[in-house]
Amino acid sequence: MNSARIDLRAIIKQEGLRYTTQREAVWRELQSSDNHRDAESIYFTLRGRSINISRATVYRTIEILVKYNLVRKLDLGDGRSRFECKLGSGHHDHLICTKCGRIDEFVNDDVEELQKSIAAENNYVLSNHIHQLFGLCENCQNEEDK
Amino acid sequence: MNSARIDLRAIIKQEGLRYTTQREAVWRELQSSDNHRDAESIYFTLRGRSINISRATVYRTIEILVKYNLVRKLDLGDGRSRFECKLGSGHHDHLICTKCGRIDEFVNDDVEELQKSIAAENNYVLSNHIHQLFGLCENCQNEEDK
DNA sequence: TTATATGCAAACCCTTTGCAATCCG
């Protein structure tokens, strides 16, 4: 897998865009963190590191990263989008703990196949899907007992 | 199935709430339409029928209907929630046409079972899920050819 | 009567946009 080294600068320049401190910082932040970040947290983390950046630039940069397939945008239904770096992990869906907000990933080939069948039965040509399972994670189940 | 006659008045009163023209109107509107309505469309339809109602009341009423399990809230990821009457249809998930916005429903028991397995494998106790397939519906595929 | 529900407008939250200033190339 070529995920270890992705040169954002090369991609950016190839597209005739400019490689800026802010773009590099957002990309680094998404790459280094354990996924599922929202714009606000990226904004605050970078500000905390004395990187001069605005919310607007965070959003504009994420838009570019999503466009070039480096980042995936998640909608968990709570009003704010989450973003995860696509490098190092293939397609997967999510398990979300409704109590603590923990997010786990899952992959299930059978479900993937069934989705294709469902689409075919309904005469749809699929482009993508959202599959999210909500419930209590192991830790939060134990909390309930106390 | 007892879907033919649900007396909202009875439910509302049982809860110590008041049965108002507005609540009745929103409920009727959701029951009579072919599902997947957003708040704005309900608001405008009712206004168009000379029913005095505000957006705030539409939202407040829907909240009650969702709470008492009469209506399901859908998040299709485009920023506005859709609502569908739960009467007359059991659990189902959705196929959404990314071109025309058409929404179809599907049920697949195998997927439902697999979800349980996935949850179990990850030590989650499931409460609900979102499963949406996005693509082109039959009509829009044909449009593409032209 | 009297507390609940309503309408209105303002507030909210997240996100996007306009624009002058900045900076990459």
Add this chain to the structure above:
DNA sequence: CGGATTGCAAAGGGTTTGCATATAA
């Protein structure tokens, strides 16, 4: 230098909330 990019603040879009008024029971 010159146009792409930025920061700021304002605007947007959907939804919620505060409050005085209207209304169900």
